[in-house]
Amino acid sequence: MAGVDEVGRGCLFGPVVAGAVILSDEAAILLKAAGVTDSKKLSHNQRCRLAKLIREEAIACAIGMASVQEIDRLNILQASLLAMKRSVNKLQVKPEFCLIDGNQRIPNLGIPQETMIKGDSNSLVIAAASILAKVWRDDLIVRLAKKYPEYDLTSNKGYGTAKHTQALQQYGVSRQHRRSFAPCRIGGI
Secondary structure (H helix, E strand, O other), X not given: OEEXXXXXXXXXXXXXXXXXXXXXXXXXXHHHHHOOOOHHHOOHHHHHHHHHHHHHHOOEEEEEEEOHHHHHHHOHHHHHHHHHHHHHHOOOOOOOOEEEEOOOOOOOOOOOEXXXXXXXXXXXXXXXXXXXXXXXXXXXXXXXXOOOHHHOHHHHOOOOOHHXXXXXXXXXXXXOEOOOOHHHOOOEO
């Protein structure tokens, strides 16, 4: 079974990213004891430590993403589902079943699946996927922050904080902003 979750859905900047993870029973026990839980309940350092452990212990894990252009073309829900599908399809081991965080099934996945509301809090394998996706996306945004320093991305990771919104008004949108999101429907740079 693969657990699947996405991160960055509510951001104004950057791609939406999904993780998919397959764990053995032994790895699940080890990761639970190590503190794997919903990525939102963990500090940055805890997530980084656990992401490394998940990558070491998982039978398979993968990251999928949907670009800003895909988000603007498809809408954020469809882009999130696309990122999830890509993460599952990139797994080195094909799962027999997928447990998906949320209430939306992945279209045309070709693998039996079930959704779970609050899956990142209630399923260890989904929590592991959420941690991998969050760490991967945060690392990407920190790298992009060097190119776009005016938006305070290192601190806000692309979310619409007051400082980020103020920078949008002052500098306009970058190529990595989601122009279909209301706060980004202003001039561009």
